[in-house]
Amino acid sequence: MVQIKSNHWDIFCSVVDNYGDIGVCWRLAKQLANEYQIEVVLWVDDLASFNTIQPEVDLAATTQQLKGITVNLWREPLPVTYIPGQVLIEAFACQLPAEVIQQLVDLKQCGQGQPCWLNLEYLSAEAWVDDCHALPSLQANGLNKSFYFPGFSRKTGGLLCEADLFTQRDVWQADSGNRLALFAKLGIEHCLDSDRFISVFSYETAALQALCDYWQHSATPIRLLVPLGRSLNSFVKFFNLDNHQFCAGEHWQKGNLHLHVLPLTDQIGFDRLLWSCDVNIVRGEDSFLRAQWAAKPFIWHIYPQDEDYHLVKLDALMQRYCANLDPTAAQAWQQLSLNFNRDQQKASVESWQHYVDAEEKLNKHAKIWPISAIDDEDLATRLVHFVKNS
Amino acid sequence: MKTAHELRPGNVIMLDGNPWVVLKTETTRSGRNAAIVKMKLKNILADTTTETTFKGEDKMEDIILERLDCTYSYFADPMYVFMDSEYNQYDVEAGNLGEAAQYIVDGMEEVCQVTFYEGKAISVELPTSVSREVTYTEPSARGDTSGKVMKPATITGGATLSVADFVKTGDIIEIDTRTHEFKKRV
Structure with missing residues (x-):
């Protein structure tokens, strides 16, 4: 008879698009294993995407050990037997395999209980998250499931952040030689510390086209550091690169604007890139959060939703982020974020000018924001407490 | 079968072998356009209520009683x-x-x-409103006739509720049974 394994957590991750799903799950898995000594099994249905952010991933393996975590390929039927553990997490509301659900039903019917089953939801700064976090989700089959909402208030499940992340970041940023060394390693030559470095990990937007048009006339060289992938699509027209197959290491220049094409990197490399740039343009959920932890100003290119609902989510974040920010600086940053997400070309350029005027205050705010956002306990800590108390 | 997104107050669904009446629904939008439905449910057999959350596409058996x-x-x-x-x-x-x-x-x-x-x-x-006799209430303190000043009253059957200050013992009043609020003097 199968019995529940204690101190064993399963995380199921279905990669819908890009690297955010697996990025969040991998970070959570590593943190639970490293900081709480939990035996974690991560089930992933797309090893290729995983391999992009963790190059050691063996694309051919149905099961493998990586950094102390068991990584299993999620195919149906499962190529590796699922053994129920203390906790079962379905990330971003993914649909668990029928055989997993059946095992839970069988366990419960045998009177052995069930794992603490959680739906780890998307991050949102909206107020309704407070009322929905940790609520049960009654299941027709009698199983117990709960919704776990990451968020920015004490009533939510918190924000994903490793215990030593801020220390690592501070050490890195204390020595400007670190960023210049990183840029050199990435093949960015003849740059100066005084150049403006902007990382771009966004969706396609016409706003960037307009900004490029403006940036080329900048007195200070502006260097866009753009990883391979869809982020580059926004620059094709401006640099006349239709049908061009981008390669890492390429450098394009127009006026004082430089486009540096970067290889896709692992999570540590991405963090270091964010720590090293003056402004970070990020997207989705994982890079959005890492940009905040970088303690640098950022523009969040939010995942577009029907009926422009993403602007409601953007506004909720802006309200929280700007609560203790100088009103002029807050307005400059909010206008830039809003215009960028509305694909507004002229307005994005105008709000960039206001952003530059307010940059000193925004830089200071970016440094204090991470501590206030974490609010004592990060997501993994709150999650472990939640499981313990459930 | 109905999805959680389709359920409305008054629907009865089967969960864990129990019939539950949907008392309230609130739909919000999570990431990637996914709907989250928060519900207040009443277990018909146990007469208990609970707050619960569903994915919008969660399917459940709705039953006609x-x-x-x-x-x-x-x-x-x-x-x-x-x-x-x-x-x-x-x-x-x-x-x-x-x-x-x-x-x-x-x-x-x-x-x-x-x-x-x-x-x-x-x-x-119950019907949405019932009429009951006020068995006891304090006399009007200020002679208010606007209905804005409220005071406690006991009605036939022993229940107490807030009524307008002008209501007297022996009056018949109409009550909203959904909110337990005084509606008017009959």
Whole structure:
């Protein structure tokens, strides 16, 4: 008879698009294993995407050990037997395999209980998250499931952040030689510390086209550091690169604007890139959060939703982020974020000018924001407490 | 089957072998356009309520329960006995009536709806308003006639509620049974 394994957590991750799903799950898995000594099994249905952010991933393996975590390929039927553990997490509301659900039903019917089953939801700064976090989700089959909402208030499940992340970041940023060394390693030559470095990990937007048009006339060289992938699509027209197959290491220049094409990197490399740039343009959920932890100003290119609902989510974040920010600086940053997400070309350029005027205050705010956002306990800590108390 | 997104207050769904009445729904939008539905549910058999969350696409069995118009006959502890137009009697456990029990009084003429689950009468739904006599309330303190100043009152059956200051002992008042609020003096 199968019995529940204690101190064993399963995380199921279905990669819908890009690297955010697996990025969040991998970070959570590593943190639970490293900081709480939990035996974690991560089930992933797309090893290729995983391999992009963790190059050691063996694309051919149905099961493998990586950094102390068991990584299993999620195919149906499962190529590796699922053994129920203390906790079962379905990330971003993914649909668990029928055989997993059946095992839970069988366990419960045998009177052995069930794992603490959680739906780890998307991050949102909206107020309704407070009322929905940790609520049960009654299941027709009698199983117990709960919704776990990451968020920015004490009533939510918190924000994903490793215990030593801020220390690592501070050490890195204390020595400007670190960023210049990183840029050199990435093949960015003849740059100066005084150049403006902007990382771009966004969706396609016409706003960037307009900004490029403006940036080329900048007195200070502006260097866009753009990883391979869809982020580059926004620059094709401006640099006349239709049908061009981008390669890492390429450098394009127009006026004082430089486009540096970067290889896709692992999570540590991405963090270091964010720590090293003056402004970070990020997207989705994982890079959005890492940009905040970088303690640098950022523009969040939010995942577009029907009926422009993403602007409601953007506004909720802006309200929280700007609560203790100088009103002029807050307005400059909010206008830039809003215009960028509305694909507004002229307005994005105008709000960039206001952003530059307010940059000193925004830089200071970016440094204090991470501590206030974490609010004592990060997501993994709150999650472990939640499981313990459930 | 209905999705959580399609459910509305008043629907009855089966969860964990129990019938639940949907009392309230709130839909919000999570990431990638996914809907999250927060619901308040009442377990018909256990007479308990709970707050719960579903994915918008979660499917659940909605059930159509039989309902009959009945009038209240008498109380045979612990059962309330109701009767339909053909003089058939149905027993409903006192615990299943919940807050409705405070309005069930001898001689009441209002028609109630008795709900059946697998042939058993499981709950009673009152009409949205009932009229009851005020058995006691303090005299008006200020002579207010606007209805904005409220005071406590006890009605036939023992329930207490806030009524307008001008209401006197012996008055017949109309009450909203969904909110337990005073509506007017009849």
